[in-house]
Amino acid sequence: MELTYLRTFCEVVSCGSxxxxxxxxxxAQSSVTAQISKLEELYGAVLLERSGRGMIPTFAGNSLLPYARQMLELSGEAKGVVSSGNSGILNIGSIETLAAYYLPHRLHRYREQHPRVQLRVQPGSEVQIIADVKEKAADFGLIFDVPYESEELVSLPLRQEQLFVVVHPEHPLAAEPAIAPSALSAEPLVLTEETCTYRRQLLQELRHSGITPRIDMEFGNLEGIKQAVKHRWGTAFLPWYAAQEELDSGALIGIPLAGEQEKFYxxxxYRKERGLSAAFGDFIAAMQQQ
Structure with missing residues (x-):
């Protein structure tokens, strides 16, 4: 309300009436008079007086005037920033593989559009990311799983990704067109952490086939897993995007798991009720770019 009174005060000074x-x-003129009276009461001083030229600011009014104009200017600037959504902090929760291999070049393009938006990427498990988005600790979350459904959240599929059994080029299974779960019965597995969704899918496939998985190594990051396979310490199970460079170059070999598995995306x-500013809409568009 004080800003309304200050705007009226500045207008009276400008118009002189x-x-x-x-x-x-x-x-109504009575409303202007009332607002000036309330402003004078608020500041404890007479701000305007009558002269031959109309209403002019008193000594106290002249002292207040530059501050009033500055506050009105800052208020207008703040409204523009908030309504446009072109600055501020964007919090993004992401599983580690997507933070490392999917986000970087898309975030680079987004920053070119919105250089005043500060980006915070927090890697975590899928369970934690979903909880953070629901609790408003994160604006967006990136997950890799079968289609996720929620009454509270929008889940936007960005891309389907195939999962591969990943082996050294000289591994006995490297020439196979597909690998049956039974072929992995004696294989030393190099896997991601227990919270990983695609690790869970592999272990379910093996157990459904009556196979007890032999997990020799676990890594919290993908580079460790790929290095282990390159050193022939075991066999991995990874999405294409996480090993694209090595699979394309032939440094590693990716072979699909035989049979029908649930598709991963x-x-x-993000929350259903949230209003999407232009900056947020552009972030969604950036994530959809292939």
Missing amino acids: YTRAAEKLGY IQLI
């Missing part, structure tokens, strides 16, 4: 200020602001999640 309660009447002309009221006309310009679309108020890179998915962007």
Whole structure:
């Protein structure tokens, strides 16, 4: 309310008249008089006085005037920033593989559009990311799983990704067109952490086939897993995007798991009730770029 009074005060000073200020602001003259009275009461000083030239600021009014104009200017600037969504902090929860292999070049393009938006990427498990988005600790979440459904969240599929059994080029299974779960019965497995969704899918496939998995190594990051396979320490199970460079170059070999498995998608999640500013809409578009 004080900003309204300050705007009226500045207008009266500019117009030199309660009447002309009221006309310009679309108020009744009595409303302008009342607002000035409330402002004078708030600051404990007479701010305007009558002269031959109309209403002019007193010594106290002249002291207040530059501050009033500055506050109105800052208020307008703040409204523009908030309504446009072109600055501020964007919090993104992401599983580690997507933070490392999917996000970087898309975030680079997004920053070119919105250089004033500060990006915070917090890697975590899928369970934690979903909880953070629901609890408003994150604006967006990136997960990799079968299609996720929620009454509270929008889940936007960005891309389907195939999963591969990943081996050294000289591994006995490297020439196979597909690998049956039974072929992995004696294989030393090099896997991601227990919370990983595609690790869970592999272990389910093996157990459904009556195979007890032999997990020799676990890594919290993908580079460790790929290095282990390159050193022939074991066999991995990874999405294409996480090993694209090595698979394309032939440094590693990716072979699909035989049979029908549930399809996995890179998915962007956010709250259904949130209003999407232009900056947020552009972030979604950036994540959808292939």
